[in-house]
Amino acid sequence: MTNRKLAPLDFESLFNAQKPTFESLPQWYELGGHCSQCEREGWVDRWQLAREHGETSRIADLRPALRCRKCGNKGSNTWIVAQAPR
Numbered sequence: 001m002t003n004r005k006l007a008p009l010d011f012e013s014l015f016n017a018q019k020p021t022f023e024s025l026p027q028w029y030e031l032g033g034h035c036s037q038c039e040r041e042g043w044v045d046r047w048q049l050a051r052e053h054g055e056t057s058r059i060a061d062l063r064p065a066l067r068c069r070k071c072g073n074k075g076s077n078t079w080i081v082a083q084a085p086r
């Protein structure tokens, strides 16, 4: 579907001090998860998540709900972001 190459950045070092919500995370950032167990990185649909959890949900608060689609690891995964090509 897409051959975009996203360079993952560490969400926590970039944004955690600002405690961003879906609403306040700049819209050109894609949101993804990094598995602490198998190192898999996967991108999520942040707009879908915002609809499900509310635009004013703090993204960091949803970290425990991140589940790896490869190994099923949950609870210790981290958020990653990448600037979407414009």
Ligand SMILES: [Zn+2]
Binding pocket: 035, 036, 037, 038, 039, 040, 068, 069, 070, 071, 072, 073
């Ligand atoms: Zn995994």
